[in-house]
Amino acid sequence: MKVLLIVTVFSLVGSCATSKYSTKIETLNNNIKINDSTTISRYANTITVPELRKHLYKYASDEFQGRGTGEIGQKKAAEFLKNYYISEDITSPINDSIYFQIIPKSYFLDETKASENVLAFIKGNEKPEEVVIVSAHYDHLGIKDSIIYYGADDDGSGTVALMEIAQAFKLASIEGHRPKRSVLFLHLTAEEIGLEGSRFYTENPIFHLNKTMANLNIDMIGRVDKHHEDINQENYIYLIGADRLSKELHLISEKVNNAFVNLELDYKYNAETDKNHYYSRSDHYNFAQHNIPVIFYFNGVHEDYHKPTDTPDKINYNLLQQRTKLIFATAWQLANRENRLILNENL
Numbered sequence: 001m002k003v004l005l006i007v008t009v010f011s012l013v014g015s016c017a018t019s020k021y022s023t024k025i026e027t028l029n030n031n032i033k034i035n036d037s038t039t040i041s042r043y044a045n046t047i048t049v050p051e052l053r054k055h056l057y058k059y060a061s062d063e064f065q066g067r068g069t070g071e072i073g074q075k076k077a078a079e080f081l082k083n084y085y086i087s088e089d090i091t092s093p094i095n096d097s098i099y100f101q102i103i104p105k106s107y108f109l110d111e112t113k114a115s116e117n118v119l120a121f122i123k124g125n126e127k128p129e130e131v132v133i134v135s136a137h138y139d140h141l142g143i144k145d146s147i148i149y150y151g152a153d154d155d156g157s158g159t160v161a162l163m164e165i166a167q168a169f170k171l172a173s174i175e176g177h178r179p180k181r182s183v184l185f186l187h188l189t190a191e192e193i194g195l196e197g198s199r200f201y202t203e204n205p206i207f208h209l210n211k212t213m214a215n216l217n218i219d220m221i222g223r224v225d226k227h228h229e230d231i232n233q234e235n236y237i238y239l240i241g242a243d244r245l246s247k248e249l250h251l252i253s254e255k256v257n258n259a260f261v262n263l264e265l266d267y268k269y270n271a272e273t274d275k276n277h278y279y280s281r282s283d284h285y286n287f288a289q290h291n292i293p294v295i296f297y298f299n300g301v302h303e304d305y306h307k308p309t310d311t312p313d314k315i316n317y318n319l320l321q322q323r324t325k326l327i328f329a330t331a332w333q334l335a336n337r338e339n340r341l342i343l344n345e346n347l
């Protein structure tokens, strides 16, 4: 129904308004400049294959028992992330040292036990109250019938990407390149049981939602789907949502990609008609519901999706590195831009 209505409006408005609109987009595009290229490249290069691999083999090991929400494995994973941030001297936005945002058992409508989001951040030096959120869920399916679901791609890949992005921002800050805005590294729990961790965060935000510039959400970026295997094009990533609330975000994302990694940005699943409804199937959706521009980074499903065979040996680490660099460079641009993103409704 909505789509039909939009089509009617466009046809009534006619070509004059349409061309005015495209001129606006063109002007928007021309005004986007990629600053600090050399600096960004230097810190993007601290995101390395050996570190991604080392973190992921640990993270998707027996030790964390598939990270089922509220279970021992998830608690161990939360401690692992917290200890990582402490060792990297990256503080939490909750009084510096409280890395967990507790979600009480009562929040869940089923038998799920209490759980926690894990938060770390780099404080901005010009507009510290404004924030760019980079997120990935750190829970997975846990143990079923005594079999561990490792979730190396889902979403171990996003988790270790976040760890490396945070480290790159930290190093830059130490060396005098602290971002203008704050950058929040948000490890969300309870995604697999219905995006509950992100819903809880958006209902109990640490930074005001109206000061939240964008959410870059990472969920499965370490593999190649069948379609791209078939066409022998591994250097891709699906981007979902980038233009829905802010065309400017989409344009920035494209320019960053051209400047740094040159992946094929595949928008197939961004179509409003996508039957898979991926736009509403990971944590960014709860931010989008609050009118916060989002990008969802995703490699598509594969034969090991939600199976015990989603293991770290099957990850393409070079590709994971390139995709992580793209997200880091995009977060950098957003955090350091002069102005907030222009929403489509204000174009």
Ligand SMILES: [Zn+2]
Pocket (backbone or CB within 6 Å): 137, 154, 155, 191, 219, 220
């Ligand atoms: Zn996932």
